[in-house]
Amino acid sequence: xLKLENxxxxxxxxxxxxxxxxxxxxxxxxxxxxxSGSGKSTLLRSLxxxxxxxxxxxxxxxxxxxxxxxxxxxxxxxxxxxxxxVFQEYNLFPHLTxxxxxxxxxxxxxxxxxxxxxxxxxxxxxxxxxGDKADAYPSQLSGGQAQRVAIARALAMQPKYILxxxxxxxxxPELELEVLKVLxxxxxxxxxxxxxxxxxxxxxEVAARVLFIENGQILFDGPKAExxxxxxxxxxxxxxxxxxxxx
Amino acid sequence: MQKEPVLLFTRSAGSLHFPTGSLRKKxxxxxxxxxxxxxVTDALPQLIVAxxxxxxxxxxxxxxxxxxxxxLTALVRISRKKSIFFMVLKAFFRFYVWLFxxxxxxxQLFIVYFGLPYLKISGIAPDGIKLTPxxxxxxxxxxxxGAYCSETMRAAILSIPKGQWEAAYSIGMTRTLALRRIIxxxxxxxSLPPLANSFISLVKDTSLAASITIVEMFEVSQQIAAQNFQxxxxxxxxxxxxxxxxxxxxxxxxxxxxxxxRYVSNxx
Numbered sequence: 089x090l091k092l093e094n095x096x097x098x099x100x101x102x103x104x105x106x107x108x109x110x111x112x113x114x115x116x117x118x119x120x121x122x123x124s125g126s127g128k129s130t131l132l133r134s135l136x137x138x139x140x141x142x143x144x145x146x147x148x149x150x151x152x153x154x155x156x157x158x159x160x161x162x163x164x165x166x167x168x169x170x171x172x173x174v175f176q177e178y179n180l181f182p183h184l185t186x187x188x189x190x191x192x193x194x195x196x197x198x199x200x201x202x203x204x205x206x207x208x209x210x211x212x213x214x215x216x217x218x219g220d221k222a223d224a225y226p227s228q229l230s231g232g233q234a235q236r237v238a239i240a241r242a243l244a245m246q247p248k249y250i251l252x253x254x255x256x257x258x259x260x261p262e263l264e265l266e267v268l269k270v271l272x273x274x275x276x277x278x279x280x281x282x283x284x285x286x287x288x289x290x291x292x293e294v295a296a297r298v299l300f301i302e303n304g305q306i307l308f309d310g311p312k313a314e315x316x317x318x319x320x321x322x323x324x325x326x327x328x329x330x331x332x333x334x335x
Numbered sequence: 336m337q338k339e340p341v342l343l344f345t346r347s348a349g350s351l352h353f354p355t356g357s358l359r360k361k362x363x364x365x366x367x368x369x370x371x372x373x374x375v376t377d378a379l380p381q382l383i384v385a386x387x388x389x390x391x392x393x394x395x396x397x398x399x400x401x402x403x404x405x406x407l408t409a410l411v412r413i414s415r416k417k418s419i420f421f422m423v424l425k426a427f428f429r430f431y432v433w434l435f436x437x438x439x440x441x442x443q444l445f446i447v448y449f450g451l452p453y454l455k456i457s458g459i460a461p462d463g464i465k466l467t468p469x470x471x472x473x474x475x476x477x478x479x480x481g482a483y484c485s486e487t488m489r490a491a492i493l494s495i496p497k498g499q500w501e502a503a504y505s506i507g508m509t510r511t512l513a514l515r516r517i518i519x520x521x522x523x524x525x526s527l528p529p530l531a532n533s534f535i536s537l538v539k540d541t542s543l544a545a546s547i548t549i550v551e552m553f554e555v556s557q558q559i560a561a562q563n564f565q566x567x568x569x570x571x572x573x574x575x576x577x578x579x580x581x582x583x584x585x586x587x588x589x590x591x592x593x594x595x596x597r598y599v600s601n602x603x
């Protein structure tokens with residue numbers, strides 16, 4: 089279980105996260121929605137400590153990390169091993185083949201044996217539908233393929249949480265579908281996903297929970313069904329704008 | 336024609352040895368009779384030997400030391416460590432780069448070879464720091480090329496997109512591991528052309544070693560010119576030899592770029 093208490097972060101004058109408190113249960117997919125600049129990406133990146141909030145408490149299972157006191161490198165690394173990021177721009181390592189991209193973390197960080205890591209990497213590639221791409225370089229992949237490799241790379245670390253920051257925003261609808269199918273499958277297998285997205289149809293289908301953020305604050309935090317049936321005007325407007333309904 | 340060059344260790348300029356007036360005319364005519372081809376074939380072996388013995392080894396050894404120094408300098412300068420020790424270290428390396436990029440290489444050679452013997456430090460070097468010409472040369476060339484290459488490497492490291500660092504951090508890498516496994520291999524590719532530039536410059540700059548009594552290729556060409564009174568032929572010849580060496584290096588650069596760029600496009 090991952091729990092946040094009063095997370096705050098400012099960029100200069102701008103308050104990006106303004107007292108965020110929420111819980112991300114395991115084996116559940118949370119979709120984070122909100123307009124651009126609302127702080128949802130920053131929130132996601134804070135979970136992996138790519139952003140360091142200035143204040144707030146971060147509970148990971150029984151462990152407590154206090155951002156106000158600062159985190160040691162050891163603490164940061166221990167959190168990062170349990171949370172994996174998937175980026176909008178994939179960020180595959182261009183100088184490594186697909187297979188080496190996937191085993192880089194397990195062999196270098198978790199110190200797994202190379203053949204074990206390779207075997208699992210190959211299985212993960214099959215799982216994301218790219219069993220024949222092990223020896224390709226990232227530059228030889230389409231965006232959809234690259235993002236699926238990135239998902240396999242995240243899975244290879246066997247993290248408790250996979251954090252996806254607008255994973256399909258750079259893709260056209262067909263390539264997006266390839267990626268979303270993989271994510272849906274992972275959600276069905278009870279892999280914990282936290283996804284920042286603008287794709288409402290996907291949120292409607294895959295999310296268990298929805299977090300709606302605006303101006304660094306949580307406007308909605310609850311089950312999916314409740315979110316899509318809410319009477320809160322701001323959220324009703326947002327949903328209809330995103331889905332072209334009732335406009 | 337004399338085969339062995341007379342080794343001259345103290346001189347200020349090649350032109351000093353040129354005879355003047357009728358003597359020059361006489362020798363020039365003799366040169367013409369002997370034929371251009373003979374002048375070249377007589378001088379060529381000596382020049383090549385000097386090149387293989389001094390020019391190329393000095394360039395290669397200096398560049399290897401220079402690269403090591405450059406990498407160290409670049410890494411210290413991009414380091415995020417905030418301790419006093421690191422702040423001092425950073426300032427030191429910044430000063431080093433400034434110093435060697437802001438003063439002429441020839442002057443640096445003179446200071447190290449002719450100047451340091453007068454630097455008397457009680458306890459460490461009471462009689463001054465006396466270096467052999469070769470050591471002084473390699474030391475100066477290494478420090479000089481290291482200063483330039485460190486900027487190349489620093490820029491190359493900084494040119495790698497932030498997303499690469501983040502992806503490395505995300506899979507739990509420390510900064511050091513991310514640098515070693517993810518950033519530096521990519522930075523190497525970016526820095527290859529400018530580093531090759533530096534190496535090609537260095538090969539030509541070794542000709543300055545003549546001024547601190549090293550009998551490298553250019554020095555030998557001056558000595559031969561002083562004997563056969565064919566400065567135009569000799570200096571063009573030595574220029575051609577530098578050009579040949581640098582052309583080979585350009586080819587090597589192209590080859591290395593091809594290897595390190597394998598992953599970049601779909602060309603395969």
